[in-house]
Amino acid sequence: MSERKTDYHHGDLRAALIRAGGALLDEGGWEALSLRACAARAGVSHAAPAHHFGGRRGLLTALAADAFARFADALGHARETAVSREGEARPDAALRAAGVAYVRFARANPGPFKLMFGAADLDFADPEFRAVRRAAYEELGLLVRPYLVDPADAAEDRRLRLLVWSSVHGYAHLLISGQIDAAPDDPAADRPPFDLVPLLRGD
Amino acid sequence: MSERKTDYHHGDLRAALIRAGGALLDEGGWEALSLRACAARAGVSHAAPAHHFGGRRGLLTALAADAFARFADALGHARETAVSREGEARPDAALRAAGVAYVRFARANPGPFKLMFGAADLDFADPEFRAVRRAAYEELGLLVRPYLVDPADAAEDRRLRLLVWSSVHGYAHLLISGQIDAAPDDPAADRPPFDLVPLLRGD
DNA sequence: TTGAAATCTTGACGGCGTCAAGATAAAGAA
DNA sequence: TTCTTTATCTTGACGCCGTCAAGATTTCAA
Numbered sequence: 193m194s195e196r197k198t199d200y201h202h203g204d205l206r207a208a209l210i211r212a213g214g215a216l217l218d219e220g221g222w223e224a225l226s227l228r229a230c231a232a233r234a235g236v237s238h239a240a241p242a243h244h245f246g247g248r249r250g251l252l253t254a255l256a257a258d259a260f261a262r263f264a265d266a267l268g269h270a271r272e273t274a275v276s277r278e279g280e281a282r283p284d285a286a287l288r289a290a291g292v293a294y295v296r297f298a299r300a301n302p303g304p305f306k307l308m309f310g311a312a313d314l315d316f317a318d319p320e321f322r323a324v325r326r327a328a329y330e331e332l333g334l335l336v337r338p339y340l341v342d343p344a345d346a347a348e349d350r351r352l353r354l355l356v357w358s359s360v361h362g363y364a365h366l367l368i369s370g371q372i373d374a375a376p377d378d379p380a381a382d383r384p385p386f387d388l389v390p391l392l393r394g395d
Numbered sequence: 396m397s398e399r400k401t402d403y404h405h406g407d408l409r410a411a412l413i414r415a416g417g418a419l420l421d422e423g424g425w426e427a428l429s430l431r432a433c434a435a436r437a438g439v440s441h442a443a444p445a446h447h448f449g450g451r452r453g454l455l456t457a458l459a460a461d462a463f464a465r466f467a468d469a470l471g472h473a474r475e476t477a478v479s480r481e482g483e484a485r486p487d488a489a490l491r492a493a494g495v496a497y498v499r500f501a502r503a504n505p506g507p508f509k510l511m512f513g514a515a516d517l518d519f520a521d522p523e524f525r526a527v528r529r530a531a532y533e534e535l536g537l538l539v540r541p542y543l544v545d546p547a548d549a550a551e552d553r554r555l556r557l558l559v560w561s562s563v564h565g566y567a568h569l570l571i572s573g574q575i576d577a578a579p580d581d582p583a584a585d586r587p588p589f590d591l592v593p594l595l596r597g598d
Numbered sequence: 599t600t601g602a603a604a605t606c607t608t609g610a611c612g613g614c615g616t617c618a619a620g621a622t623a624a625a626g627a628a
Numbered sequence: 629t630t631c632t633t634t635a636t637c638t639t640g641a642c643g644c645c646g647t648c649a650a651g652a653t654t655t656c657a658a
Contacts, residue, residue, distance in 0.1 A: 205605085205606085221516075223426065223515065223516075226644080226645060226646080227645080227646065227647090228644075228645065228646080229644095229645095236606070236607085237606065237607045237608075238607090238608095238645095238646095239606080239607070239608080239609095239646095239647080239648085240605085240606055240607080242646075242647070242648090243604095243605070243606070244605095247646070247647075248645095248646065248647095306513070309568065309569075309572050309574065310509070310513055310572070312426065313424075313426075316573060325574075350588075351588045351589070354566065354569075354575070354588045354589070355562070355588065355589045357565065357569065358561075358562050358563075358565035358566035358569060358587070358588075358589070359558070359561050359562040359565055360561075360565065361565040361568065361569060362560065362561035362562055362563065362564040362565025362566070362568065363557065363561035363565070365512065365564065365565065365568055366512075366557075366560065366561060366564060369512050369513070370519060371512065371528075372557070384561070385553070385554045385557045385558065385561075386554070386557070386558045386561070386594075390597055391589075391594065391597075394593055394594075394597050408636085408637085429613080429614060429615080430614080430615065430616090431613075431614065431615080432613095432614095439637070439638085440637065440638045440639075441614095441615095441638090441639095442615095442616080442617085442637080442638070442639080442640095443636085443637055443638080445615080445616070445617090446635095446636070446637070447636095450615070450616075451614095451615065451616095
């Protein structure tokens with residue numbers, strides 16, 4: 193349970209606190225995450241986390257950055273390993289697979305997901321947080337690129353990213369917010385109730 | 396400032412607390428809303444709000460219900476007063492107007508909006524909360540109905556509601572979550588970067 | 599070896615949600 | 629009217645919280 197090795201100089205306390213915070217995030221969401229509980233789980237004094245993260249805001253931002261990295265990884269993995277089924281173009285398969293991966297991540301990790309997008313007054317100026325958010329946005333760009341009529345048209349690029357992002361994110365967010373009645377363990381709900389491909393081709 | 400009339404039996408303390416809570420919601424969001432601050436603003440003792448709402452959860456649920464009612468009103472008003480422009484069908488105008496109204500409400504009332512959809516472990520069993528949420532969902536049904544191929548097809552009905560709801564909600568939520576860089580006072584951002592009409596007709 | 603810096607602890611402060619007990623006003627019964 | 633009951637609101641206390649200052653301990657560089 194306790195991760196400390198000695199009374200002083202834990203060695204890797206920052207990582208241990210991230211792990212402890214992640215566990216608390218999964219259990220009670222970010223609203224219920226306290227620095228003191230996080231410290232207790234890591235086996236250190238109540239004020240230790242503030243030293244590494246500046247305060248609760250800093251810890252939440254670090255946890256959100258960690259979640260964003262895993263999120264971008266999940267999207268990237270889905271895009272790369274997507275297999276085209278009979279007559280399905282490769283970009284179409286990648287897009288659909290990423291959409292499912294997006295929803296699946298949100299459902300499997302509601303705590304981190306709500307933290308990432310719940311606007312818990314995170315520190316948007318934090319360099320690491322900026323970097324992982326940018327990585328996720330570029331994953332989106334890779335998915336949309338094949339559908340651009342003019343790959344150099346930045347406005348079209350932005351519009352297509354927003355279209356696919358908004359629709360998938362909206363479904364995922366409504367789902368985990370309890371607005372849509374779906375069995376929590378029903379894998380069929382992982383698939384958005386609309387097809388992303390015609391949404392992009394339709395213009 | 397103080398809304399009380401006498402030391403005891405305020406008379407309409409519940410409504411006064413809703414007003415005070417709404418103001419706090421606009422100022423600092425639901426995360427920063429405390430029963431004690433709400434009580435202080437209404438000019439009553441620190442434990443008074445708990446008596447009327449059971450606790451913080453009850454107050455937040457009541458505030459969310461209040462916000463949902465105003466939200467449904469905004470959508471309904473947009474739908475009813477939508478004017479068709481040269482050659483535009485009436486349902487198309489209503490749908491587009493409601494989409495703009497949805498985003499506009501979210502941007503103008505980020506505090507209530509995040510409370511409504513932020514899944515702040517509200518009391519989803521509360522009768523009033525259930526009623527206003529249902530009213531909003533039925534507003535959505537009125538917008539989508541004209542596009543149903545078979546008005547009796549419940550599955551299609553649900554699918555179209557989810558499509559338009561997801562896309563507009565996703566855009567609105569990404570916007571107020573700071574994920575999309577847009578000037579907070581830019582009215583052009585009220586309009587989703589996609590047209591809802593072909594999204595519904597496209598199938 | 600020694601001084602400085604980084605790491606973590608200890609203790610305290612006010613604010614918070616919640617509960618129990620009490621005070622006061624309103625409403626109903628006689 | 630007076631008495632009793634009920635609803636409303638206050639007071640006080642409890643433990644948990646984030647944060648800060650000060651101290652203790654370890655590491656590291658000079």
